[in-house]
Amino acid sequence: MEVVILILVFIVLFSIGVPIAFSIGAASICAFLFAVDFMPAVTTVAQRMAGGLNSFALLAIPLFILSGQLMAQGGIARRLIDLSKAFIGMFPGGLAFVNIISCMLFGSISGSAVASTSAVGGFMIPEMKRDGFDGDFSAALTATASSTGLVIPPSNILIIYAVASGGVSIAALFVAGYLPGLLMGLALMIVAAGYARKHNMPRGARVPLKEAARRAMAAVPSLLLVVIVIGGILGGVFTATEAGGIAVVYSLILAVVVYREVKPSELVDVLIKSAETTAIVMFLIGTSIAMSWLLAYENVPAEMASLLLDVTDNPLVLFLLINLFLLAIGIFMDMTPAVLIFTPIFLPVAVELGMSPLHFGIMLILNLTIGLCTPPVGSILFVSCAVAKTSIGNIVRPMVPMYVALIMALLLVTYVPEISESLPRYFGLID
């Protein structure tokens, strides 16, 4: 009964436009009021929210957000684009490949798909158009390629999953993200290669070796951020949270002192913007933790598991069903709330069927990145359409082959655990 109330209230509030975090909180409190009195109900929810935020692992999130904001500068995107051009621009339709690689690199450094879309897309979409690419195709490619960066570490959504799953190691998740992220990029490159063949796209200019080396030198300091963070975590020098702190210091020096992309006077705004972004995530985590506590109290995950296992106990079929459900959710819901809401519900089922929590997390996040690129909801789409001066309706068509390619990558990641697990195992992060 309480669960039915929870779901109904949530759906109604969410659809009339109540922010998701408030919808979750209000639905939880409505359901909880059926079981206990007013005062204990509100006190417990407030306490669960506060307790949920009181975590050292979560601290990594504001730090990576801040470092990402400092790094999400046009000049840094420009350097990465120049580097990618030197290495991959000479193929037919080279600019499309340059766009994909730059989005992946920039997404990893900035941690934000929207930032990649506007920074990389801001340069690449007009340039692709000049080179004869269709504007709608360019916008679609930028949007999908930017979402790929979310799987490539350091990535906040992986930290959020680590918290939601109740204890998967952040280091293992970070390392696990690399191959699936590359696979997604590769899938998009296959689509781009097909487009280039079909439309007989020109080759980009070959960059002389000396110039290529110069460009590499210019881009190295930004890429070094990732090396320090991931290297430091893997080498056991610091925890993920401490790595976030180091990342902030490094980006501060790089963006303000070395590259001079951020003026010291802009720092206060960067801090406030980061605090705001952090708070949006934290408030969601707070109310979601209160809700998942309520769900556990009502024994929902276990019942959900037995319900799903009644439908079928064939893992292949069940993983497919879970993926289809999540793809549908991703159309309407942003990634962070989706991870927070559905991890506690589906993770026990996946584990029951022999999927490791690490593997499930990568599958879940890869799945939801596809949802980020589907209309009607999705800030990446709005940004890329704004940059390309087109409408969402126009970019859906060129996006269809990209969806197909990404779903192929998703299926591979779902059914081949080694793609997610081999690197963390190699580094001794999992058994």
Add this chain to the structure above:
Amino acid sequence: MNVMSMLDKILRLSLALLMTAMVGSVVWQVLSRYLFVVPAAWTEELARFLLIWIGMLGSAYAYRQGSHLGIDLLANKFEPPGKQRLHSIVHIVCLLFATGVLVVGGGSLVSMTWELKQYSAAMALPIAYVYSVIPASGVLISLYAADAIVNGSKGQES
């Protein structure tokens, strides 16, 4: 300058300061481990408490900016008068949640931890101080929601 815009300014400044302090304490934690071998015990605790403050106060700020994640598909289907009414309903829901859970529930949590004399492990700080930000941000969100209902707002954007 009216009260609301002064409040916004104070909130912005507090967020910038809290964020700086949080980065500082995490960085100090790493440094202190290399400088003094034994890391300072208070840095981790302080950073965690600052995160709770940033999360709650920042939520109020994000509410003011209309930047909490949500969908406005339904609102966009309405003509302006209906749209405004729907936005008001949305703000009323948030106001009820902020008042009920954050102000009343959070307030009772603060008085409970105060009466039980709960102190933090490393800094011996009363937990009630840390949690006091919950009712405080509840008051701010309620205020911002009421302001949006009375004076109208651009509404929640996704």
